[in-house]
Amino acid sequence: MSEPKKTPLCAEHEALGGKMVDFCGWYLPVQYPTGIIAEHNATRNEATVFDVSHMGEILVEGEGAYDFVQGLVTNDIAKINTGRAVYSPLCYENGTCVDDLIVYPWENGNIFIVVNAANDDKDYEWIASHAPAGIKVTHVSHLWGQIALQGPGAAEIMTKIGLDSANKLKFFGAGKYQLLGAECLISKTGYTGSGGFEIYMPADKAVEVWRLLLENGAKPAGLGARDTLRFEACLPLYGHEISDEITPLEANLGIFVKPDKGEFIGREALLNAPARKQIGLEFLGRGVARKDFKVFANGVEVGYVTTGSPSPSTGKNLALALISADTPDDAAFTIEVRGKQEPAAVIPTPFYKKAK
Amino acid sequence: MAKVIEGLYYSNEHEWVKVDGNIAYIGVSDHAQDALGDLVYADCGAADTVVSAGDAVAVLESVKAASDVYTPVSGTVIKVNSELCDEPEKINADPYGCWLFAIEMSDSSELDGLMSAEAYDAFCKQ
Numbered sequence: 057m058s059e060p061k062k063t064p065l066c067a068e069h070e071a072l073g074g075k076m077v078d079f080c081g082w083y084l085p086v087q088y089p090t091g092i093i094a095e096h097n098a099t100r101n102e103a104t105v106f107d108v109s110h111m112g113e114i115l116v117e118g119e120g121a122y123d124f125v126q127g128l129v130t131n132d133i134a135k136i137n138t139g140r141a142v143y144s145p146l147c148y149e150n151g152t153c154v155d156d157l158i159v160y161p162w163e164n165g166n167i168f169i170v171v172n173a174a175n176d177d178k179d180y181e182w183i184a185s186h187a188p189a190g191i192k193v194t195h196v197s198h199l200w201g202q203i204a205l206q207g208p209g210a211a212e213i214m215t216k217i218g219l220d221s222a223n224k225l226k227f228f229g230a231g232k233y234q235l236l237g238a239e240c241l242i243s244k245t246g247y248t249g250s251g252g253f254e255i256y257m258p259a260d261k262a263v264e265v266w267r268l269l270l271e272n273g274a275k276p277a278g279l280g281a282r283d284t285l286r287f288e289a290c291l292p293l294y295g296h297e298i299s300d301e302i303t304p305l306e307a308n309l310g311i312f313v314k315p316d317k318g319e320f321i322g323r324e325a326l327l328n329a330p331a332r333k334q335i336g337l338e339f340l341g342r343g344v345a346r347k348d349f350k351v352f353a354n355g356v357e358v359g360y361v362t363t364g365s366p367s368p369s370t371g372k373n374l375a376l377a378l379i380s381a382d383t384p385d386d387a388a389f390t391i392e393v394r395g396k397q398e399p400a401a402v403i404p405t406p407f408y409k410k411a412k
Numbered sequence: 413m414a415k416v417i418e419g420l421y422y423s424n425e426h427e428w429v430k431v432d433g434n435i436a437y438i439g440v441s442d443h444a445q446d447a448l449g450d451l452v453y454a455d456c457g458a459a460d461t462v463v464s465a466g467d468a469v470a471v472l473e474s475v476k477a478a479s480d481v482y483t484p485v486s487g488t489v490i491k492v493n494s495e496l497c498d499e500p501e502k503i504n505a506d507p508y509g510c511w512l513f514a515i516e517m518s519d520s521s522e523l524d525g526l527m528s529a530e531a532y533d534a535f536c537k538q
């Protein structure tokens with residue numbers, strides 16, 4: 057194994073006492089001394105910053121960039137023409153997921169795509185290998201730092217740092233803003249379910265932006281809280297809810313699959329009804345139901361947990377599971393934990409929803 | 413810096429042992445609770461079970477992971493600290509004040525194979 061890569065903010069995390077781990081080949085803080093639960097709650101109730109500079113960025117340029125990307129992703133990206141970012145799965149011909157990503161409008165009809173760190177190289181190769189003549193696909197991950205400012209206090213912090221204009225963005229709205237003398241891409245997006253912004257800046261500006269956000273009241277939060285937050289909001293994580301063995305339809309992401317928009321890779325396969333479905337479970341037994349634990353309905357194995365965790369916001373022990381599509385919701389569910397069948401019950405998803 | 417308490421024995425699995433006569437009280441070290449993070453679940457095992465050194469007796473779960481707690485000494489589990497089931501976060505706050513289970517030792521010479529506070533402190537810094 058090679059040494060994990062460092063984001064431009066690595067020294068900042070270490071100075072803040074971050075507990076550093078190797079995450080997808082990146083050296084990142086799983087938590088700060090405050091701990092996962094406190095960082096989770098600070099995001100739900102105040103405002104936090106996450107270093108997400110490990111995310112990958114790919115620039116697609118040239119005449120026809122829009123049509124090219126439209127033919128790759130499952131969602132309809134028409135909204136990028138109105139200054140919005142668009143979330144979409146990216147699928148193989150068989151309908152399973154290469155990744156999920158966010159498509160941003162860029163200058164001159166070009167397109168900026170943000171992908172998961174774990175899939176950065178794979179996605180770049182996938183996209184580049186499908187590019188027709190005249191389309192240039194460039195891997196630009198190293199040029200960008202990214203910080204997510206999340207939580208109900210995010211808007212106030214944006215005002216304090218002179219970016220009140222970004223508060224006017226709609227959900228998933230995106231634009232270029234000047235911050236500390238640099239041009240930054242800012243969108244009203246996030247991976248926590250608590251609202252906020254994602255700020256992309258030139259890599260050499262990341263430290264200054266990070267410090268500015270902390271000085272204006274944001275608290276640092278690590279990967280551990282990022283995971284519990286996204287889990288409560290039922291936002292998928294590649295390798296868990298979606299993967300190269302799971303389709304977006306199975307993962308309850310059908311609203312991001314638009315066969316009516318025309319051809320795209322995986323369209324044919326995604327016309328069929330999925331064989332499995334994702335459900336939310338409240339785990340009523342002892343311990344924690346974790347990824348890959350087997351799920352049973354009326355004593356018969358029907359699937360497995362894709363993510364399971366205590367949920368700080370609800371105080372419950374929760375799990376997302378991928379199970380046979382024909383399993384009735386009112387079956388007697390159990391999850392096998394260390395060899396024992398422990399009870400669980402179907403509950404609505406998302407587990408956490410921000411108050412309007 | 414992880415705290416180490418004098419007068420206890422330590423295992424290389426980061427358990428501590430407090431000896432009272434022939435009874436060994438077992439918990440996890442400050443280093444262990446810090447590495448685990450916020451604890452959300454504790455299963456301290458079952459009384460009246462006969463165990464051998466190295467057996468998994470208790471389970472601690474943090475937000476992120478489950479971790480077995482092994483007994484560093486052989487004998488019979490005579491009691492478990494079931495109060496911790498409801499308040500596992502106490503272990504984060506006071507790891508040396510929270511014993512998980514107590515063992516009536518069948519071979520107290522096993523203690524000789526464990527580390528002193530000083531040796532354990534050095535072990536953690538490796």
